[in-house]
Amino acid sequence: MTMTEPEATATATEHVDVLIVGAGISGIGAAYHVKDRFPDRSFVLLDALESHGGTWWTHRYPGARSDSDLFTFGYGFKPWRGPSIATADEIRSYLGEVIDENDLAGSIRYRHRVTSAHWSSADRRWTVEVTRDDTGEQLRLTTDFLWMCQGYYRHQKGYTPDWPGMDRYQGMVVHPQDWPDDLDYAGKRVVVIGSGATAATLIPAIAETAGHVTMLQRSPTFFISRPKTHELAVTLRALDVPEEWTHEILRRAHVAQLEEITRLSFEAPDELRKFLIEEMRPLLPEDFDIEKHFTPRYRPWQQRLAVVPEGDLFAALREGKASVATDTIETFTETGIRLASGEEIEADIVITATGFDLAVFGNIAFTVDDEPVDFTQRVTYRGIMISGVPNMAYVFGYFRASWTLRADLVSEFVCRLLAHMAEKNATVAVPALRPEDADMPLLPWMDPENFNAGYVMRSAHLMFKQGDREPWTHMHEYTQERQMLPAADLDDGTLAYS
Known part of the structure; x- marks a missing residue:
């Protein structure tokens, strides 16, 4: 042939x-x-x-x-x-x-x-x-x-658990890996399921225009606020230091910080836990239950620290644009999610920031x-x-x-x-x-x-x-x-x- x-x-x-x-x-x-x-x-x-x-x-x-x-x-x-x-x-x-x-x-x-x-x-x-x-x-x-x-x-495709009642929910369910270009969340009630880096990124980004955003988490995550621009980088660039030098100096500075946090996570985990929690406390609303919502069960560094640039997630909580619910999901309803505690959260959009x-x-x-x-x-x-x-x-x-x-x-x-x-x-x-x-x-x-x-x-x-x-x-x-x-x-x- x-x-x-x-x-x-x-x-x-x-x-x-x-x-x-x-x-x-x-x-x-x-x-x-x-x-x-x-x-x-x-x-x-x-x-x-x-x-x-x-x-x-x-x-x-x-x-x-x-x-x-x-x-x-x-x-x-x-x-x-x-x-x-x-x-x-x-x-x-x-x-x-x-x-x-x-x-x-x-x-x-x-x-x-x-x-x-x-x-x-x-x-x-x-x-x-x-x-x-x-x-x-x-x-x-x-x-x-x-x-x-x-x-x-x-x-x-991202990972989304199969929760009871999802088939009867009348709103939209979106995974961040499949984000629609035309998703309109302006003025909408949004629930973000998850508390990792994706949730910490999404929530302040959409809270400005959404009606309200609720971070629904099964268990808390360690968050740490960091400036978008390192102070040392600002200093070195103001001195007109070559970018190659600035890059290497900042690289070493961040590695040294990483080494110290890693060392503390193994040698003094309780002290590191206290430090991370106390770093968050003044950035949160006065009545925020930090022990319930932002005190993880795991040892620091058993999971990644979720970086919050300029404390943007905390700012959304302080301003009332976002809130946190720590509970497990009993079932989706036609209009939202019912939690194991019996509380119901109404939602027009549910975002499953549940990983991959x-x-x-x-x-x-x-x-x-x-x-x-x-x-x-x-x-x-x-x-x-x-x-x-x-x-x-x-x-x-x-x-x-x-x-x-x-x-x-x-x-x-x-x-x-x-x-x-x-x-x-x-x-x-x-x-x-x-x-x-x-x-x-x-x-x-x-x-x-x-x-x-x-x-x-x-x-x-x-x-x-x-x-x-x-x-x-x-x-x-x-x-x-x-x-x-x-x-x-x-x-x-x-x-x-x-």
């Missing part, structure tokens, strides 16, 4: 030295490092979304912003010149500058969704199947090294030599590679510190590994348990005593495992890894080269 032109195009295979999945902050950073370190190697970034940015493209709800300072959330190689706390648009603009300044645009392909990845030991390469979401075309690429930078949650679902490597189907990879039975190697999976690295950032701090470290590590492989004339590197690791216990991906956010606990059973010794552990603090990863021995017997 003669192959038609469309069929010929669909089965054509393109080869690149490095294939990066994801054009968010991790993938763009990875591409920069590959191009800077290996200018002669070919690479491509694939992303299922319509443009760059990842999280900052997906989240378009009012007020969407960072909950980390941009001096650590920005790349180490590109100074951040804006305020410490930035909007989604400002972050996407910054990422766009990285793309333009480093001529990366020609290597990025949007609306290209990876559906499967197959490793062949005989061919010593990956074959990656791709669907173009704009045309439906099926594509195939091969690569020597696969770098997963797709993020850690499902972008297509973790996705293991974008839910892509992986095989190694035709055997499906069950990641739940695999072990992480330094939080960067997976046991028994050759020539594949991934980026997973910090839960408590800025994601990009780890993305930078991982990029440097992967580039060091690629250079080391070239020095050894090796085309394959695969993490492999040593004989002394044979009886190593497989531990959960995340210890709830360390971090117990809802989205982590809901999806822990889907994730890969970790061991009880190096290098089979992960989720260290930045203060540890900034020393550990650059010094990691690539010839300690845990990476098999061939």
Whole structure:
């Protein structure tokens, strides 16, 4: 049979030295490092979304912003010149500058969704199947090294619990990940379910025009007020200090603050709890029940601190534009929500700021030599590679510190590994348990005593495992890894080269 032109195009295979999945902050950073370190190697970034940015493209709800300072959330190689706390648009603009300044645009392909990845030991390469979401075309690429930078949650749809009575509710239910461009909340009664960073961002943004906003939470979150622009940045810029210096000084200042909060969370959690609560108290209404609404059950830093820039959430509460209800949902009604206490909250719009679902490597189907990879039975190697999976690295950032701090470290590590492989004339590197690791216990991906956010606990059973010794552990603090990863021995017997 003669192959038609469309069929010929669909089965054509393109080869690149490095294939990066994801054009968010991790993938763009990875591409920069590959191009800077290996200018002669070919690479491509694939992303299922319509443009760059990842999280900052997906989240378009009012007020969407960072909950980390941009001096650590920005790349180490590109100074951040804006305020410490930035909007989604400002972050996407910054990422766009990285793309333009480093001529990366020609290597990025949007609306290209990876559906499967197959490793062949005989061919010593990956074959990656791709669907173009704009045309439906099926594509195939091969690569020597696969770098997963797709993020850690499902972008297509957020997590919304199935509460009783939702089918009879007559108002609108909206998840922040699916925010309608034409949503009119002016003068409306709005209930935001949730108390994390998304709720803390949304509520002050919509409270200005909504009739009233109620934050309905099952349990409280630790909030901390921070200025949008760091005082030290104002001082340094007034002195006309070069932006590169300002970036590095502010980066170190924020890291030092992070180290101190982390230390206190383990060594003096009660004192840190008291400090955080007392920091909030004068910013809240006089009659606000801070013990009920803003005193979490968990230890500080078992979940992220939700940043409140300029205390905007507290201001909305003081001004009566917003209020807090701490209770569980008994049922939705036709006109709102009835709580377990019997209280009813009338709502024209309900916003489910209830988080997202973790996705293991974008839910892509992986095989190694035709055997499906069950990641739940695999072990992480330094939080960067997976046991028994050759020539594949991934980026997973910090839960408590800025994601990009780890993305930078991982990029440097992967580039060091690629250079080391070239020095050894090796085309394959695969993490492999040593004989002394044979009886190593497989531990959960995340210890709830360390971090117990809802989205982590809901999806822990889907994730890969970790061991009880190096290098089979992960989720260290930045203060540890900034020393550990650059010094990691690539010839300690845990990476098999061939």
